[in-house]
Amino acid sequence: MVKQHELSQHMISEQAASDTSCGCPHGGLKGLLDKSLARIGLSKSEQKKVDREEELVDLAVSILNEEGFAGLSLEKLTAQSRYSKGTIYNHFSSKEDCLSALCIRxxxxxxxxxxxxxxxxxxxxxxxxxxxxxxxxxxxxxxxxxxxxxxxxxxxxxxxxxxxxxxxxxxxxxxxxxxxxxxxxxxxxxxxxxxxxxxxxxxxxxxxxxxxxxxxxxxxxxxxxxxxxxxxxxxxxxxxxxxxxxxxxxxxxxxxxxxxxxxxxxxxxxxxxxxxxxx
Amino acid sequence: MVKQHELSQHMISEQAASDTSCGCPHGGLKGLLDKSLARIGLSKSEQKKVDREEELVDLAVSILNEEGFAGLSLEKLTAQSRYSKGTIYNHFSSKEDCLSALCIRxxxxxxxxxxxxxxxxxxxxxxxxxxxxxxxxxxxxxxxxxxxxxxxxxxxxxxxxxxxxxxxxxxxxxxxxxxxxxxxxxxxxxxxxxxxxxxxxxxxxxxxxxxxxxxxxxxxxxxxxxxxxxxxxxxxxxxxxxxxxxxxxxxxxxxxxxxxxxxxxxxxxxxxxxxxxxx
DNA sequence: GCTCATTATGACGATTCGTCAAAAATGACG
DNA sequence: CGTCATTTTTGACGAATCGTCATAATGAGC
Incomplete structure (x- = not known):
């Protein structure tokens, strides 16, 4: 019922989380972005959101690598993540917004x-x-x-x-x-x-x-x-x-x-x- | 009922047919393609198909110019043309095939x-x-x-x-x-x-x-x-x-x-x- | 435990994709 | 002109995706 409780979804997302083929050599980007945001001062929930966005971009990159440019859809991103559509759209206002996030990475x-x-x-x-x-x-x-x-x-x-x-x-x-x-x-x-x-x-x-x-x-x-x-x-x-x-x-x-x-x-x-x- | 008899459709397609902003200077492409096919020897119906493809690519280009890359869909091409979906798919096996046709032009x-x-x-x-x-x-x-x-x-x-x-x-x-x-x-x-x-x-x-x-x-x-x-x-x-x-x-x-x-x-x-x- | 603001969920309508059985047009032949 | 076989055209259909939104869950503070 609640997606986070489905075991299979957990397994998929964990696989994705451990997938480090993100085009981010030596974790440099993560450090860069975390730092720049940390300076401003992040609350707990805000930090949580940043981490999740990191996770979602990782996943999006792996979809892009496997399915190519046209194969990337927020529908698939939703399905392969442990979150639901609404949550995904809280992070990316549109498919194009998600693509821009990939470009920033x-x-x-x-x-x-x-x-x-x-x-x-x-x-x-x-x-x-x-x-x-x-x-x-x-x-x-x-x-x-x-x-x-x-x-x-x-x-x-x-x-x-x-x-x-x-x-x-x-x-x-x-x-x-x-x-x-x-x-x-x-x-x-x-x-x-x-x-x-x-x-x-x-x-x-x-x-x-x-x-x-x-x-x-x-x-x-x-x-x-x-x-x-x-x-x-x-x-x-x-x-x-x-x-x-x-x-x-x-x-x-x-x-x-x-x-x-x-x-x-x-x-x-x-x-x-x-x-x-x-x- | 039959799409070809709808007046409004006729008007739209005629407008498109007269639209010469096709990126094809001095009609050089049309001549080029016609010639290359004419050499092989075209029957009447084959020539008809070539002409229609010309017309459809014209229309696709105008959609591309107005709506941008993402806005180009065979659905829209169908709607703005005087033909139906099946006919469109007789010319372009997919959206990507249509895009390739544009590139050839x-x-x-x-x-x-x-x-x-x-x-x-x-x-x-x-x-x-x-x-x-x-x-x-x-x-x-x-x-x-x-x-x-x-x-x-x-x-x-x-x-x-x-x-x-x-x-x-x-x-x-x-x-x-x-x-x-x-x-x-x-x-x-x-x-x-x-x-x-x-x-x-x-x-x-x-x-x-x-x-x-x-x-x-x-x-x-x-x-x-x-x-x-x-x-x-x-x-x-x-x-x-x-x-x-x-x-x-x-x-x-x-x-x-x-x-x-x-x-x-x-x-x-x-x-x-x-x-x-x-x- | 209760209240309320924030966040997450997934059902929904709209759009597009590509397919396919049925309808219409074509044309060959008597 | 009529018949019939072949080809072409049609649009209804199921699947996938988009982005929205009312409802449900969460959790922070009292």
């Missing part, structure tokens, strides 16, 4: 990966290469979530997303932008990059992002007939950003430095654990 | 624009700039369709698409790839581009595509917080591909040639009619 995870990549020891251009590596890593580990971030930008989705979540999403995007801009500022500061007349930091930062996103998006959605399949997926992104950074005249140029070694070093020194998940 | 239109762009008088790099211009033009004229092409690559969509349509889609993509590759071959032939050791034509062709796609996709789905809004949308793509082509060492380099003038010339000499539709 995705972008948070990506940001965490970016910061880890930045710890790579090397020149500013090598660090940028490391960041691109981490972006590609996420696109491969979580292809559906990676693409979901884009679809959540569609007007129809954004309209149906709660204002708080929209603001959180915008804040995260701003943080990513700031992060990207800072990479270029560092490069200018250490002298390896010089701004030419018509190119601002914002322009370089955006072109850098556009190339990485475009490459990963096309590689993720590759089909039989696509040009991607003619090329080596492992160094696809590296080659593309190498051409771009050479175009920026970012020192050392690719003719003077073997960035394939950098690429491999990043893989071994920073993301050795994560790369095993692909095999 | 989109890619056909883009290919038509590419070929027009190639008529621009100038160096091989200038011609490539013209092609990018036409790509951006389509992304702006048909943002939803532009993004739809990507989502039609999702596994869930592809599975539910009829095999014939999948093959047609793959053939079109191959044609686009071939077109892109040819641009680079021409550049090599006229001496303005030299292949370095590690970079193949395929690599250059793909990086060129990835940059253009990434830029247009991010610009199309731009939100308030995005980095895109800090920049001039009219020259965003030009700047990005200029950096990239400089990185390829494609002559003349942007420091030796004012491609903003090329950009403006393309706008005036090739796409003057189309650009007015944006305003």
């Amino acid at each position: 995705a972008v948070s995870s990506i940001l965490t990966l970016f910061k880890r990549a930045l710890q790579f020891e090397g020149s500013s251009r090598e660090k940028a290469v490391a960041v691109h590596y981490s972006y590609q890593l996420y696109a491969r580990l979580q292809p559906t979530l990676f693409m979901a971030v884009l679809s959540s930008k569609a007007p129809g989705v954004r309209e149906k997303t709660s204002t708080e979540r929209t603001q959180l999403m915008d804040a995260l995007e701003l943080e990513i932008n700031t992060f990207s801009d800072q990479m270029f500022r560092d490069a200018i500061d250490d002298g390896s990059l010089v701004l030419s007349e018509h190119l601002s930091i914002e322009t370089l930062s955006f072109s850098n992002w556009a190339m990485s996103f475009g490459t990963n998006a096309l590689a993720t959605s590759a089909t039989e007939a696509k040009a991607v399949n003619r090329l080596d997926p492992n160094t696809l992104l590296l080659q593309n950003i190498s051409i771009l950074m050479d175009g920026m005249n970012w020192q050392p140029l690719s003719k003077d430095w073997d960035y394939r070694k950098t690429w491999q070093r990043v893989e071994k020194e920073i993301f050795a654990d994560d790369i095993q998940l692909i095999e | 989109a890619v056909s239109s883009i290919l038509t624009l590419f070929k027009r762009a190639l008529q621009f008088e100038g160096s091989s790099r200038e011609k490539a700039v013209a092609v990018h211009y036409s790509y951006q033009l389509y992304a702006r004229l048909q943002p939803t369709l532009f993004m739809a092409v990507l989502s039609s690559k999702a596994p869930g969509v592809r599975e539910k698409t009829s095999t014939e349509r999948t093959q047609l889609m793959d053939a079109l993509e191959l044609e686009i790839n071939t077109f892109s590759d040819q641009m680079f071959r021409d550049a090599i032939d006229d001496g303005s581009l030299v292949l370095s050791e590690h970079l193949s034509i395929e690599t250059l062709s793909f990086s060129n595509w990835a940059m253009s796609f990434g830029t247009n996709a991010l610009a199309t789905s731009a939100t308030e917080a995005k980095a895109v809004n800090r920049l001039d949308p009219n020259t965003l793509l030009l700047q990005n591909i200029s950096i990239l082509m400089d990185g390829m060492n494609w002559q003349p380099l942007s420091k030796d040639w004012d491609y903003r003038k090329t950009w403006q010339r393309v706008e005036k000499e090739i796409f003057a009619d189309d650009i007015q539709l944006i305003e």
Whole structure:
């Protein structure tokens, strides 16, 4: 009668709760969100709600991974959770709102990966290469979530997303932008990059992002007939950003430095654990 | 009783039939598809079916433009057409199949624009700039369709698409790839581009595509917080591909040639009619 | 134990999906 | 023109999902 008392439901939800394939490496996102909310000061019931939302997003991610984008429905989320429809709709005002929640998790995870990549020891251009590596890593580990971030930008989705979540999403995007801009500022500061007349930091930062996103998006959605399949997926992104950074005249140029070694070093020194998940 | 005899239905469908905002410039697609099928030899009834499919895709595009991606349903398509559900499902085996049909139209239109762009008088790099211009033009004229092409690559969509349509889609993509590759071959032939050791034509062709796609996709789905809004949308793509082509060492380099003038010339000499539709 | 505000529940109507048996249209032949 | 076989069209149907809302359960404070 009461759903929480059904044994089978409990088993399902516990299985889901222990499923850690949430695209959230090293629990970084959970810590991030918990902290940011904890600072404000949470009552017991509020904390309970935060925990449950965490649990529901976990579950939604697992549905997304198994059933794909179109297969995600709040109906299924309800059925697989230990809660009822009304409770689900207390958390997500609509299917689109739920999708936005998934994107917030995705972008948070990506940001965490970016910061880890930045710890790579090397020149500013090598660090940028490391960041691109981490972006590609996420696109491969979580292809559906990676693409979901884009679809959540569609007007129809954004309209149906709660204002708080929209603001959180915008804040995260701003943080990513700031992060990207800072990479270029560092490069200018250490002298390896010089701004030419018509190119601002914002322009370089955006072109850098556009190339990485475009490459990963096309590689993720590759089909039989696509040009991607003619090329080596492992160094696809590296080659593309190498051409771009050479175009920026970012020192050392690719003719003077073997960035394939950098690429491999990043893989071994920073993301050795994560790369095993692909095999 | 019989739907074809309802006056109101007739009026709706006739309005739709006269709606030419189909993203198909100069009727190029219709000609293309008609021809390819006509060669095989069409009976009267087969021709009728082709015409009706044309009509239905027109209608689907208008629904997509008005209601957005999520608002497109075969239910609505049925209601707004003069046919019934069974007939609709004779044309499109599923909603996803219909989406793929829209993508085929989109890619056909883009290919038509590419070929027009190639008529621009100038160096091989200038011609490539013209092609990018036409790509951006389509992304702006048909943002939803532009993004739809990507989502039609999702596994869930592809599975539910009829095999014939999948093959047609793959053939079109191959044609686009071939077109892109040819641009680079021409550049090599006229001496303005030299292949370095590690970079193949395929690599250059793909990086060129990835940059253009990434830029247009991010610009199309731009939100308030995005980095895109800090920049001039009219020259965003030009700047990005200029950096990239400089990185390829494609002559003349942007420091030796004012491609903003090329950009403006393309706008005036090739796409003057189309650009007015944006305003 | 009682009261009342908050939260959870699941039944409900609406919409969409895709199917299929029956009806209608087509056209070949006498 | 009439007959009949084949093809096409129709819309009713069951299943799935959406989002709402009246009712039931919960729990905090007295």
